[in-house]
Amino acid sequence: MPRRSVSLLSAGWQENGPYALHNRHCSMKKARATLDRVLSKAGIASRTTTREWIEEGRVKVNGRVIRNPDHWVETVKDVVHLDGLKIREEKKIYVALNKPGGVVTSFGDNRNRPTVYDYIKKLDRWVFPVGRLDMDTSGLLILTNDTQYGEALLQPESKIPKTYYVKAAGVFAAGDYFDLAYGLDIGRGETSGRAIVREVRVSDKYTWFELTITEGKNRQVRRMCDAIGHAVLKLVRIRIGDLSLGDLPVGQFKVLNHEEAQKALQK
Numbered sequence: 001m002p003r004r005s006v007s008l009l010s011a012g013w014q015e016n017g018p019y020a021l022h023n024r025h026c027s028m029k030k031a032r033a034t035l036d037r038v039l040s041k042a043g044i045a046s047r048t049t050t051r052e053w054i055e056e057g058r059v060k061v062n063g064r065v066i067r068n069p070d071h072w073v074e075t076v077k078d079v080v081h082l083d084g085l086k087i088r089e090e091k092k093i094y095v096a097l098n099k100p101g102g103v104v105t106s107f108g109d110n111r112n113r114p115t116v117y118d119y120i121k122k123l124d125r126w127v128f129p130v131g132r133l134d135m136d137t138s139g140l141l142i143l144t145n146d147t148q149y150g151e152a153l154l155q156p157e158s159k160i161p162k163t164y165y166v167k168a169a170g171v172f173a174a175g176d177y178f179d180l181a182y183g184l185d186i187g188r189g190e191t192s193g194r195a196i197v198r199e200v201r202v203s204d205k206y207t208w209f210e211l212t213i214t215e216g217k218n219r220q221v222r223r224m225c226d227a228i229g230h231a232v233l234k235l236v237r238i239r240i241g242d243l244s245l246g247d248l249p250v251g252q253f254k255v256l257n258h259e260e261a262q263k264a265l266q267k
Contacts, residue, residue: 031076035059036069038080043090043145045126046107058083092146093125094261097253098245099141105132116141119251130154134219139164139237140245142264143253152265153240159214160241160267165200167234168225172199172207176228180211186223195224206233242266 033041039050051069053059059066060081061073073080080087097119099105104115116129120143127143130150144150153160180197196212207230211221222232238245243264248254
């Protein structure tokens with residue numbers, strides 16, 4: 001008797017055919033990452049630092065010294081040691097810093113300017129800043145050793161809202177607010193997307209308002225205001241998602257609990 005062939009594919013899989021089978025094979029692939037990324041994702045140091053450690057011969061994979069940071073590691077199967085100690089993921093930590101103005105968002109600075117790391121020395125843990133605030137901008141900055149969390153906050157499609165308190169030169173007309181809210185040409189071939197604008201107060205010379213955006217273009221708020229002819233005089237980030245700066249003093253940080261950290265991911 002001839003054997004019958006029975007299809008166990010769902011209707012959708014049968015319709016999509018090779019696409020469905022391709023996805024199935026992708027899901028069955030072994031979890032792999034480069035050696036420098038394995039170390040950085042463990043939350044012990046930046047990728048730049050881990051690459052230096054690897055090149056110095058301090059890292060072993062399955063008992064063999066590997067000096068190539070781009071060496072592929074099967075994350076489930078392979079065993080990685082640093083200085084003789086097996087790599088284990090560090091406990092995830094999330095930090096909110098009220099960054100002062102005049103401070104660089106980087107680990108070091110070749111011009112010897114103060115950096116955000118000068119303000120978290122008491123933390124005694126490696127963390128990286130999630131995104132950047134330019135030197136003249138102050139306010140809420142999140143630092144963490146959780147690379148997946150950082151990626152979730154930064155990926156463009158996440159559209160996490162970020163709210164800024166702005167002091168700008170001049171008195172805004174209704175059309176200025178309209179342009180900020182509905183998008184405008186901000187130069188360099190870029191346009192801003194939709195935004196939320198709330199006027200706070202106005203004087204004869206200045207306008208104070210809150211601006212919420214879901215993009216992260218370089219110096220975007222300043223460029224938006226420049227495009228309507230009003231220079232930014234003060235810029236403070238006061239909220240990321242549902243996480244607010246609150247009354248955290250300038251130059252101080254606080255360690256966030258899990259619930260607080262998740263607030264930043266809220267849209």
